[in-house]
Amino acid sequence: MVLNTLLIILGTLQLIDVLIMIALYYIFNQSPMYKYGIFLWLGMNLLFISDYLLGPVSRLHPLFSFSFILITGFYLAKLLASIYEIELNFKKFLLLDIVCYSLAVLAYFMGLSFEWIAFPISIGIVSPLIYSIYSTVKRRVGSYETSAVEKAYIMILLIWAIHFLDYPFLRSLSDERVSIFGFSLALFLTYCSSILIPVVINKKIHLNFQEYLNSKILEKERELERSKEQIWISEKLATVGTMTAGVAHEIKNPLFVINNSVQLVEELNDEIMDDLKQKGLKEQLSSSSIELIREVKELTRRIQLNTDRVNEIVNDMLSLTQSDGDWDIVNMKQFVEDVVKESLQVAEKKYDHPIITNIDLRDVGLRRIMPEELSHVISNMIDNAVYSMLFKMKNGHKDLIPELRVELVDREGQIALVIGDNGEGISKEVKEKMFDPFFTTKPTGEGTGLGLSLATDIIKRHNGDINVDSLDGEGTVFTICIR
Amino acid sequence: MKGERAHILIVDDDQNIRNLLRLRFRKEVENGDVVLTLCDSGQDALEKLKNSEYKDVLVVLSDINMPGMNGFDVIQQVKSEYNHILTYLCSAYDRNDFKEKGYDLGIDHFFAKPIDINKIKMKIQKDLESMGVDVFFKTA
Numbered sequence: 359m360v361l362n363t364l365l366i367i368l369g370t371l372q373l374i375d376v377l378i379m380i381a382l383y384y385i386f387n388q389s390p391m392y393k394y395g396i397f398l399w400l401g402m403n404l405l406f407i408s409d410y411l412l413g414p415v416s417r418l419h420p421l422f423s424f425s426f427i428l429i430t431g432f433y434l435a436k437l438l439a440s441i442y443e444i445e446l447n448f449k450k451f452l453l454l455d456i457v458c459y460s461l462a463v464l465a466y467f468m469g470l471s472f473e474w475i476a477f478p479i480s481i482g483i484v485s486p487l488i489y490s491i492y493s494t495v496k497r498r499v500g501s502y503e504t505s506a507v508e509k510a511y512i513m514i515l516l517i518w519a520i521h522f523l524d525y526p527f528l529r530s531l532s533d534e535r536v537s538i539f540g541f542s543l544a545l546f547l548t549y550c551s552s553i554l555i556p557v558v559i560n561k562k563i564h565l566n567f568q569e570y571l572n573s574k575i576l577e578k579e580r581e582l583e584r585s586k587e588q589i590w591i592s593e594k595l596a597t598v599g600t601m602t603a604g605v606a607h608e609i610k611n612p613l614f615v616i617n618n619s620v621q622l623v624e625e626l627n628d629e630i631m632d633d634l635k636q637k638g639l640k641e642q643l644s645s646s647s648i649e650l651i652r653e654v655k656e657l658t659r660r661i662q663l664n665t666d667r668v669n670e671i672v673n674d675m676l677s678l679t680q681s682d683g684d685w686d687i688v689n690m691k692q693f694v695e696d697v698v699k700e701s702l703q704v705a706e707k708k709y710d711h712p713i714i715t716n717i718d719l720r721d722v723g724l725r726r727i728m729p730e731e732l733s734h735v736i737s738n739m740i741d742n743a744v745y746s747m748l749f750k751m752k753n754g755h756k757d758l759i760p761e762l763r764v765e766l767v768d769r770e771g772q773i774a775l776v777i778g779d780n781g782e783g784i785s786k787e788v789k790e791k792m793f794d795p796f797f798t799t800k801p802t803g804e805g806t807g808l809g810l811s812l813a814t815d816i817i818k819r820h821n822g823d824i825n826v827d828s829l830d831g832e833g834t835v836f837t838i839c840i841r
Numbered sequence: 842m843k844g845e846r847a848h849i850l851i852v853d854d855d856q857n858i859r860n861l862l863r864l865r866f867r868k869e870v871e872n873g874d875v876v877l878t879l880c881d882s883g884q885d886a887l888e889k890l891k892n893s894e895y896k897d898v899l900v901v902l903s904d905i906n907m908p909g910m911n912g913f914d915v916i917q918q919v920k921s922e923y924n925h926i927l928t929y930l931c932s933a934y935d936r937n938d939f940k941e942k943g944y945d946l947g948i949d950h951f952f953a954k955p956i957d958i959n960k961i962k963m964k965i966q967k968d969l970e971s972m973g974v975d976v977f978f979k980t981a
Contacts, residue, residue, distance in 0.1 A: 608933075610935075610955055611935030611954060614858065614956070616955075618865065618956045620953075621957070621959075657973070
């Protein structure tokens with residue numbers, strides 16, 4: 359009578375637990391941990407209902423209740439594993455359960471008593487649970503500090519697990535007092551668990567949520583940092599832009615005068631010489647004077663070269679800050695081929711060194727691009743590559759064979775242009791700054807530091823991006839992707 | 842019309858540039874191929890054009906950025922009153938909107954400074970030729 363009452367109370371309590379778990383499952387955004395809780399209590403409840411209906415002590419009983427307890431043991435272990443982030447090999451445990459169940463069936467057919475049938479089943483059910491408790495304790499309860507509630511929770515689970523083991527023995531005892539003790543214990547443990555499980559799950563959800571929030575905050579902070587940097591750069595560029603546009607005019611006017619005046623000087627110089635020659639006076643000039651006249655010619659040539667350079671810098675600065683270019687639809691393969699050929703010719707002439715090339719251009723169809731700007735980018739990269747390889751040769755790698763690799767391929771609708779060299783490579787420090795305007799590693803007079811920043815800008819306007827892959831001392835590969 | 846003199850009127854507020862152009866056209870002026878008129882402002886140029894002495898002006902080359910009247914205004918005035926004159930703009934502002942505005946006004950070419958003056962001369966000579974005026978410009 360007492361036993362039946364206890365069973366009814368226990369069953370009701372478990373049923374309430376199932377309902378609470380279902381409610382919590384929906385409240386907490388369908389957290390899988392509450393789903394495991396639902397199955398856990400459902401398994402327990404089915405067991406006790408069957409126990410009540412079938413009546414105690416039948417040899418068939420443990421075999422029948424096996425499935426219910428299996429559900430409970432399985433989901434309890436799963437719950438523990440998900441709370442304390444432990445890995446459980448469920449296949450292994452399932453195999454163990456099947457072995458245990460087979461042993462129980464064997465015991466049944468051998469005519470052995472109730473205890474012998476129930477014991478292997480209990481082992482099978484309890485082992486994943488014991489294992490997860492063991493792992494949890496060993497890992498000092500996951501990544502956060504163990505609170506008193508959690509210690510209590512683990513203790514209760516441990517006693518519960520042991521109770522699963524002793525259950526068949528208690529159940530079969532003829533002395534009802536002991537059975538009553540057993541069920542009282544079960545009732546107590548169930549009661550504790552039904553309170554503790556949601557508490558622990560909630561704490562875990564809370565921690566997860568906090569972690570999620572923290573990562574979100576960090577992400578936002580990083581984003582903010584990046585956009586601040588972006589704003590700073592674009593402000594810097596805007597300042598440079600206004601300055602350049604204003605200054606360009608002021609520079610170009612005197613440049614116009616200098617450039618043409620120098621040319622005039624040269625022509626006038628020639629004219630005077632012709633005049634002297636006609637009058638037969640040229641022979642009377644001393645050799646040092648003739649040398650000086652040659653010097654004047656050389657100087658005028660150099661002035662012209664340098665004014666050209668100034669003009670180039672001003673133009674680079676202007677194109678960095680202006681965004682108007684002419685768009686045209688071109689055959690990319692043909693376009694790249696022409697630009698590469700021309701840039702190589704220019705570079706070989708400029709650096710006076712032959713370059714071995716490995717060019718593989720595939721037909722990637724037509725694209726709408728700004729041909730002038732894009733060819734500027736490509737020739738700039740080829741110039742950089744050649745410069746880097748020859749720099750490496752000059753600096754202790756005399757036997758280096760400079761090899762330039764150019765590839766044009768279609769990567770899932772994106773056009774990828776790869777320009778690679780076996781030059782000196784790029785160090786990490788340089789990599790961070792290489793796209794900044796006015797940053798250069800070349801000596802004064804050899805680079806403006808605008809090339810790559812200009813390239814980024816142009817490629818961005820083509821809705822693409824530039825990637826750099828470089829090993830310091832081994833070479834550099836630039837990949838331009840255009841959508 | 843071989844042997845015809847080409848009267849070129851140049852508008853630029855910069856003394857340096859006027860001087861430079863004068864020297865650049867020195868040979869042609871000496872040979873009598875070119876008559877060169879240099880003006881330091883748009884107003885000056887337009888006033889001169891009204892004068893009968895300057896009726897034979899065939900070419901106007903103007904700077905854009907000038908105090909008072911700018912190059913666009915000069916070209917507009919010249920084009921509206923003397924449609925036969927070849928007009929050119931020359932500016933340090935190598936900007937597409939400037940070029941477009943210039944061509945809309947009907948200029949024959951836009952020169953971006955710093956340009957080699959020889960190139961300006963070559964272009965003017967070619968345009969004059971297609972007009973039927975054969976002049977010989979000395980270009981280096």
